[in-house]
Amino acid sequence: MQSQEIARRWIEFFTSKDHTAVPSASLVSSDPSLLFTVAGMVPFIPYLTAREEAPYDRAVSVQKCIRTGDIEEVGKTARHGTFFQMCGNFSFGNYFKTEAIGFAWELLTSSISDGGYGLDKNRLWVTVYLDDDEAAALWQQIAGLPAERIQRMGKKDNYWHTGQPGPGGPCSEIYYDRGPAYGPDGGPAVDDVRYIEIWNLVFMQYQLSAVRSKEDFDVAGELPKKNIDTGLGLERLALILQGVENFYETDQVRPVLDAAAAISGKEYTSAETAADPHHTDDVRMRVVADHIRSALMLISDGVTPSNEGRGYVLRRLIRRAVRAMRLLGVERACLPELLPASRDAMKGVYPQVEADFERIARIAYAEEKSFLRTIASGTARMEEAVTESKAAGTSLSGAEAFALHDTYGFPIDLTLEMAEEAGLAVDEAGFRSLMLEQRQRAQADARGKKSGHADLSVFNELLAGGQTIFTGYDELDGESRV
Ligand code: ATP
Ligand code: MG
Ligand code: MG
Ligand code: MG
Incomplete structure (x- = not known):
């Protein structure tokens, strides 16, 4: 499946679920505090932080991104580019974990002829934040994932916040198992070459009152309006669907x-x-x-x-x-x-x-x-x-x-x-x-x-x-x- 088709299916799937399609913003972020657009959520920051009222409850995009922080990885890992495209779906005070997990599973595993990406269910693993029992239970119920393919990870990998007091919350990530030729058994907690990260679901659930560092912050309580922010690496899905070895061999x-x-x-x-x-x-x-x-x-x-x-x-x-x-x-x-x-x-x-x-x-x-x-x-x-x-x-x-x-x-x-x-x-x-x-x-x-x-x-x-x-x-x- 060509990259263009991956993007087309993404937009089509989420618009069929009542998301408003929003064109990619420029790589030059409109947010003056950022050098570049580094994630699909960047153009939506005012809505996600409730600084502005979102003009829609649900949005979908395929966003051009630049991450110069990954420059040293380029060519050496199978999965990092400086430019890449992040497919995202967003909920602004609308749906939450149940739908976010449901949509992700449906799109990844629906057959190609049904408009999905046709991934083999047995190759998918997920991670959830340490205490996010709710997400773990949903992955079991909705996806039927066995408990051993739902791994728990800590704040470093599976918690999102802006670095400032404001919204924050646990993440859940989806990984694809490229098979034993690529590394040891044991899931993404053990190996990130064999188990390649494809999609990050961020559950903006809490109001943080103080943030001292990435892993040290205080939670004040639940957000009145909870948001969903997700990002799937288009090229990472492309490398899987095109049966090539890495990012650089995609179309x-x-x-x-x-x-x-x-x-x-x-x-x-x-x-x-x-x-x-x-x-x-x-x-x-x-x-x-x-x-x-x-x-x-x-x-x-x-x-x-x-x-x-x-x-x-x-x-x-x-x-x-x-x-x-x-x-x-x-x-x-x-x-x-x-x-x-x-x-x-x-x-x-x-x-x-x-x-x-x-x-x-x-x-x-x-x-x-x-x-x-x-x-x-x-x-x-x-x-x-x-x-x-x-x-x-x-x-x-x-x-x-x-x-x-x-x-x-x-x-x-x-x-x-x-x-x-x-x-x-x-x-x-x-x-x-x-x-x-x-x-x-x-x-x-x-x-x-x-x-x-x-x-x-x-x-x-x-x-x-x-x-x-x-x-x-x-x-x-x-x-x-x-
Ligand atoms: P990794 O751990 O592989 O570096 P990440 O955790 O930094 O990825 P996120 O910030 O969660 O990535 O971004 C969401 C998604 O965007 C990732 O799951 C991945 O599919 C994609 N992505 C992130 N960075 C890159 C990159 N440099 N090149 C290609 N795709 C990327
Ligand atoms: Mg990274
Ligand atoms: Mg990661
Ligand atoms: Mg991630």
Whole structure:
């Protein structure tokens, strides 16, 4: 089943259950406290937090998302992209756990010919929050799941709140068992490679009076109007329904991966990522496929490369893709071949990437060219520094990393990556303190100039499982001259 069809069925199913279909919002969140839309619920935050009255009781969407906090996972796990689409259904003070669980089970397990996704019931596992006996009982009653396939998890995985006093509540997640070839028995509590998380149901049930941390908060009582917020990863369902090994091999991503393989003359294999997740050509091709798509979608939504905030995220994605192609042995500009492959894979669902392609391509290609110039000018110096440090048996000094940054516009992440490839550590702390000194010297200039850094508390919260978002380099590279 193609991604477009997965999305179509999603909307059709929930509109048949009286949900209002709401088009995807932009990746650039309208919420000023967020860099990007990181989940399907983001456009609905005012309704979910009761700041505004929702214009409908039930809504359904397929939302474009960016999670830069997952950037280091890309290509190494089977399931993380920086851009992905989150299918969501929402209830604003309307239905609650019974219906949310009922809808999820019906849609996942109804046969393909009945409009569902036709998943094998015996491969589905769920988790519920420690004390959420109600949800556990519903999974038994509605889905007929045996008790051993309903696992309990704690606040870290199965509790949602905004990080502020306000709504919060337990989650229940649905996992798909890919089979014993992928890992040990025992369910998602034991293994998240074999048991792949596909859908998170959030039950906004309580009013929290104080929130000290992710796992430390006070519950004041039940919310007068309880909400449902769910998110299913479209690509994760696609990888299951398309019978492929991972996110990057699904229909909207794979063509770019194939283009990267063709350009580099390397043969792509699905080789298991867990065994040797670092620096294999397969990982590089997956990184290229993911990042090129994210860049396409970000530029399409109005982001342009820059040295801070959203623009820096875009810049870093493009640079990482260019770097990955170089590591695959291709030193010339590749975006003119890669970007059209991504456009063609995405235009069926997002016609604007085709209509606006000339502008998107101009921005992306210019960024690649500028980065290739940076690499060309700094690589010789970098190699010299590596050779000298190795001969001296030291790590690459902070002063050297700073000089590379200051003179050649070499971003620290590039220095770190190139040093790591050469088996060399970098005195990052030394680099940072030199950056800080430089920044302090420039402080008079900067005084009065408003900081571009967003409050990321909500963003951090939305990335469950201890993920932190990428904020470091935009600060570090604020003065980078690329
Ligand atoms: P994981 O534990 O696998 O990182 P998560 O718990 O962080 O996922 P949620 O915040 O619960 O994810 O988001 C809801 C759903 O969105 C997930 O169940 C998953 O299907 C999908 N999803 C989340 N992050 C990604 C990603 N980086 N790439 C693709 N799909 C994702
Ligand atoms: Mg989750
Ligand atoms: Mg995650
Ligand atoms: Mg999770």
